[in-house]
Amino acid sequence: MEMPVVQIEGLTFHYPDSEPVLRDINLEIKRGEFIGITGPSGAGKTTLCMCLKGLIPHVIGGTMRGRVIVQGKNTRKTEPSILAEAVAMVFQDPEAQIVGLTVEEDLAFGPENLMRPPDLIRAAIPRVLQTVGLSGYERRETYRLSGGQKQRIAIASALMMEPQVLILDEPTSELDPQGKDEVFEVVRTLREEHDVTIIMVEHEVEQLADVADRIIALDHGSIVADAPPREFFRNAELFHRTEGERLPQVAALLLALEAEQLVKLTDFTPYEEEAIARLNQLLQEARLMQ
Amino acid sequence: MTKAEIVINVDDVSFAYAPGMPPALDHVSLQIHKGDFLALLGQNGAGKTTLAKTFNGLLQPERGSVLVGGLDTRHANVARLASLVGYCYQNPDHQIFNRTVALEAAYGPRNLGLPPDEVTRRVNHALQLVGLADKKDAAPLLLGKGERQKLAVASVLAMGSPILVVDEPTTGLDFRGIRNIMNLLRQWNQEEGRTIVIITHDLHIVAEYVPRAVVMAQGKVLIDGPTRAVLSNSAVLSLAGLKPPQITRVAQRLSHHGIPPDVMTVDEMLTHLRSALCGVKAVQEGAADASRL
Numbered sequence: 001m002e003m004p005v006v007q008i009e010g011l012t013f014h015y016p017d018s019e020p021v022l023r024d025i026n027l028e029i030k031r032g033e034f035i036g037i038t039g040p041s042g043a044g045k046t047t048l049c050m051c052l053k054g055l056i057p058h059v060i061g062g063t064m065r066g067r068v069i070v071q072g073k074n075t076r077k078t079e080p081s082i083l084a085e086a087v088a089m090v091f092q093d094p095e096a097q098i099v100g101l102t103v104e105e106d107l108a109f110g111p112e113n114l115m116r117p118p119d120l121i122r123a124a125i126p127r128v129l130q131t132v133g134l135s136g137y138e139r140r141e142t143y144r145l146s147g148g149q150k151q152r153i154a155i156a157s158a159l160m161m162e163p164q165v166l167i168l169d170e171p172t173s174e175l176d177p178q179g180k181d182e183v184f185e186v187v188r189t190l191r192e193e194h195d196v197t198i199i200m201v202e203h204e205v206e207q208l209a210d211v212a213d214r215i216i217a218l219d220h221g222s223i224v225a226d227a228p229p230r231e232f233f234r235n236a237e238l239f240h241r242t243e244g245e246r247l248p249q250v251a252a253l254l255l256a257l258e259a260e261q262l263v264k265l266t267d268f269t270p271y272e273e274e275a276i277a278r279l280n281q282l283l284q285e286a287r288l289m290q
Numbered sequence: 291m292t293k294a295e296i297v298i299n300v301d302d303v304s305f306a307y308a309p310g311m312p313p314a315l316d317h318v319s320l321q322i323h324k325g326d327f328l329a330l331l332g333q334n335g336a337g338k339t340t341l342a343k344t345f346n347g348l349l350q351p352e353r354g355s356v357l358v359g360g361l362d363t364r365h366a367n368v369a370r371l372a373s374l375v376g377y378c379y380q381n382p383d384h385q386i387f388n389r390t391v392a393l394e395a396a397y398g399p400r401n402l403g404l405p406p407d408e409v410t411r412r413v414n415h416a417l418q419l420v421g422l423a424d425k426k427d428a429a430p431l432l433l434g435k436g437e438r439q440k441l442a443v444a445s446v447l448a449m450g451s452p453i454l455v456v457d458e459p460t461t462g463l464d465f466r467g468i469r470n471i472m473n474l475l476r477q478w479n480q481e482e483g484r485t486i487v488i489i490t491h492d493l494h495i496v497a498e499y500v501p502r503a504v505v506m507a508q509g510k511v512l513i514d515g516p517t518r519a520v521l522s523n524s525a526v527l528s529l530a531g532l533k534p535p536q537i538t539r540v541a542q543r544l545s546h547h548g549i550p551p552d553v554m555t556v557d558e559m560l561t562h563l564r565s566a567l568c569g570v571k572a573v574q575e576g577a578a579d580a581s582r583l
Contacts, residue, residue, distance in 0.1 A: 041466075173461065174461065177533070203464065206536050246465050249494075249535065249537040253537065253556050253559055256560050257563060257567070260564065262564065262568070263567075272536060272539070272540065276543045276544065280544060283549075283563075283567070284547075
């Protein structure tokens with residue numbers, strides 16, 4: 001069997017003088033999987049991302065116990081510069097991560113710092129721009145781009161590193177609806193056409209349900225749920241307890257109908273199209289019976 | 291019923307940030323009544339924040355006029371406008387600068403020249419309302435994002451202005467944080483009768499909390515009306531690059547079964563489906579009883 005791309009065993013972390021932010025996290029992620037991470041503020045989502053990237057324990061102060069193995073490398077024993085090639089990260093604020101004045105300068109920045117040959121960098125730029133739907137944007141000035149475009153450039157810059165793992169930490173929360181759609185479109189393309197493993201921290205549950213293979217909920221530093229969307233969103237009790245996330249509306253509706261025994265548990269789905277098809281059928285049957 | 295008095299009257303306003311730039315506001319007219327709770331919707335660049343900044347004179351219209359409480363913003367005194375319209379910025383860190391939570395909330399009312407007792411009373415009240423009463427001495431920048439957002443709201447509340455403009459109050463907050471802020475605004479609107487304008491991208495919260503919605507695109511108002519009518523108007527929303535909430539989209543796809551196309555919340559949808567599906571349940575139960583006999 002192929003080795004998981006991410007293996008986390010007994011990971012506990014606390015910042016200096018604070019309660020643990022992560023408590024005994026155990027997690028395996030397979031190559032090419034799309035993992036969604038949700039949870040209320042302060043649940044430890046970003047801290048977990050920083051552990052995967054090796055920023056913890058190398059750059060950020062605090063105490064870490066347990067093991068994080070990415071691409072076969074133990075993050076504790078691996079320099080962040082080496083992990084930088086395996087794990088790329090896109091942050092929440094598109095303004096905070098673009099360094100180049102033009103799109104191509106920005107895309108070249110990462111690989112240039114790794115001393116990659118200029119020819120290869122030049123050849124990669126149009127390829128990643130196509131992936132993010134911004135072909136021909138090489139000479140554009142980054143500061144003139146919209147929020148959604150900036151965030152897509154941030155993803156393109158991450159892809160320039162040819163990472164095995166791409167982490168997106170709330171990449172849509174500062175964007176308008178159009179920008180959010182653009183980012184989800186890119187993420188869907190990556191999922192279908194590339195074998196990069198994607199970990200996405202996200203509050204837009206309806207869109208996340210559509211792209212994720214598995215969704216993990218963090219609460220107070222612990223994993224409280226880890227399941228494919230179909231099972232994950234059925235766990236209504238979880239959402240009432242943490243209140244950190246809302247359910248996709250179709251999931252909330254079907255659970256309520258199920259509670260009143262108007263639909264069966266097997267009718268449950270977190271997906272919009274499936275829910276419409278199912279409700280259509282049920283309403284049809286109801287009509288025939290009347 | 292007589293309409294409440296108009297507290298903000300935007301009349302045919304146009305504005306561009308620089309000569310030759312496309313107008314950020316293009317012949318906008320909008321009337322806001324006392325006690326209104328309305329949402330400005332649209333993509334970034336649609337003109338929402340620009341419009342809101344004309345309400346307190348931060349921006350002056352190039353043509354047309356903005357009257358606030360009957361005062362023309364071009365001639366009104368800035369301090370006077372500030373006491374009428376409280377403006378809460380999108381990013382709380384753009385407005386927070388004091389050493390403690392209490393000092394931050396006191397800054398506005400103090401600058402209105404209020405006596406110290408009154409300042410303290412207002413600060414306590416505002417911090418109480420947002421749930422920061424026990425953090426008076428905390429350093430604002432060490433608070434979480436949700437708490438900084440609440441502090442920004444409290445600072446504006448402490449001004450006591452009858453009109454509050456809140457620019458994207460929920461960005462970056464989790465579900466609980468969003469509910470807290472929205473409940474607070476609703477309470478402020480319903481119990482104190484204040485006028486509230488929020489700028490947001492989150493149509494779910496608009497559906498749940500805000501009775502009136504205004505959609506903007508390219509500097510123009512595309513539609514202005516009761517939230518239910520606006521959020522179910524897929525055609526106009528799509529002109530602004532917006533979609534109705536998921537539950538409304540589902541209702542519209544089930545309209546041939548008699549589900550109204552303007553359902554806005556899961557609870558409403560539940561009511562409609564309950565009456566449509568209950569018949570089946572009764573029949574099935576009847577059949578099950580019959581088979582047991």
